[in-house]
Amino acid sequence: ANFDYDNDGDQDLVFFPFNGPIKVFRNDLSGTGNTHWLRVFLDRGNNPFVAPDGIGCKVTIQLGSRQIVRFIDGGSNYASQSELSAFFGLGTATSVNQVTVEWSDGTVSVLNNVVADQAMTVVANFNPATAILQSISPDSVAEGSATFTLSLQGSNFDPASVVRLDGVAVPTTFLSTTLLHAQVAASVVANAGTVNVTVDNAAIGGALSATRTLTVLAPSLGVAGSGLSTLKINGSTGGAPHRVDIALGAPLTITMDQPASNPNPSLFAIWGFVGVPDASSVFTFPGVVGSMAFTPCAAFPAPNTFTLVNTFFQDPCGAFTGALATPFSVSATAPTAPLTFTLQGVVLLAPAGNPLPIFTNGVIAHIR
Structure with a gap:
């Protein structure tokens, strides 16, 4: 397992042999100016839809033109578990352009211009009035499709919830706190591309939900025919x-x-x-x-x-x-x-x- 037991910004190792003593290897980096780092802990706060310590969440940093991704997982070692943090080695960089946390409930936290060489904690935002949008069905349609009904699954839906497609409110039917239907006009899917789908609970004091993507596919007909091109x-x-x-x-x-x-x-x-x-x-x-x-x-x-x-x-x-x-x-x-x-x-x-x-x-x- 890996962790920073002496809080000096590098990853130390601990071994749990099957039949032997536990061994700890302390890592002491001696480089000058090229050993910057960032250590990110996650706190679910009062959000009941996120696991403790952010298990299952994704942390991404933007370092210039590069993206580095870490996941908080529940353990991947024999009889042990690594520290529940996302650790990033930054080399010569003294700051990170952006830190993005994708929480397991679909919400996202973004921090810009984060200084290196620190252990930081990001707390999940939670507004009990905000809808949690987990999935949509269908999630793809053919370009030029006729008007259809989109099903949205999640939680915290309300009779006052409004579905928005690329920010524009569309006719919404409340079926339950976990299911909404929205009418998608043919004009919305007239051209290939993507449509951002959100649920707006502003009427009851909530914010926009996380975004799900409806993909509009370019038409293609390759499933039928006999080769007789007449x-x-x-x-x-x-x-x-x-x-x-x-x-x-x-x-x-x-x-x-x-x-x-x-x-x-x-x-x-x-x-x-x-x-x-x-x-x-x-x-x-x-x-x-x-x-x-x-x-x-x-x-x-x-x-x-x-x-x-x-x-x-x-x-x-x-x-x-x-x-x-x-x-x-x-x-x-x-x-x-x-x-x-x-x-x-x-x-x-x-x-x-x-x-x-x-x-x-x-x-x-x-x-x-």
């Missing part, structure tokens, strides 16, 4: 992310090419999904080669699905446009408001006269 938006299959970017109000053309292996026009269908489907929504159908990234409206009508065209059968969802067979093309003007939708289809091949339905590639239209 479906295109503005002449493109979207490349590796299967995404075609379209400006607001710009021309929009959707085509279904004639499969190269088919001598005659082919029956086909194109279905749509508002947003970007995730991997859990993959759809397969007996007798059809490949898979779809979402359940088509013809199989299970839903508010976020639609049928663009269907030449196979009378589609229960109707169709936005008519057609007889491939090749197919329809042109329009993109909306003037941001919108993301996914298209995928099925086409009938006829190898050696044997009809073979096969799912096409999928394409995301990302209108911004």
Whole structure:
């Protein structure tokens, strides 16, 4: 185990042999000007959500361009435990730019311009009226997703609690002291990046909670299709992310090419999904080669699905446009408001006269 038993700023060692006497090795550094140090103890104060001595907490120092990290743990030695402090050797540095303590309840303490060669104690802040935000669900969504409900888990929630996204209050529903729901508008997740989520208990005298991060993922559709790249938006299959970017109000053309292996026009269908489907929504159908990234409206009508065209059968969802067979093309003007939708289809091949339905590639239209 290591500790500074003589309080001279260097780490001494104590050994607890399995079958022998305890041995202490005192460390006496003799360098001049290059042995500066900092020793940080943690005190949970009156915070019931932090373990004694800050066990489980993280201490980070910023030393110029370098970051050095220590964790306060409950022991890692045989029959012994190291001193419950975060010790930093600083070399020639006589001060630390910043000391950051990430407490186990999610709160953070920051101290700037800390002088070296001292043992210091950082006390956890605790306001019983401040919400403790532990997790959010989901913690990531696809760029261009529709409005959805975000679940927040934690403690000290109150009917007056307000959820803030990047500092902006959003409609909040109080379900219990440990659960809140917040409405996340489509405009918040319109572009890839991150959104800071906090709970504000100012109405009952509390402060902002610690921050949790909602990640907005760039659209990518790599979970479905058969390799038959016949479906295109503005002449493109979207490349590796299967995404075609379209400006607001710009021309929009959707085509279904004639499969190269088919001598005659082919029956086909194109279905749509508002947003970007995730991997859990993959759809397969007996007798059809490949898979779809979402359940088509013809199989299970839903508010976020639609049928663009269907030449196979009378589609229960109707169709936005008519057609007889491939090749197919329809042109329009993109909306003037941001919108993301996914298209995928099925086409009938006829190898050696044997009809073979096969799912096409999928394409995301990302209108911004």
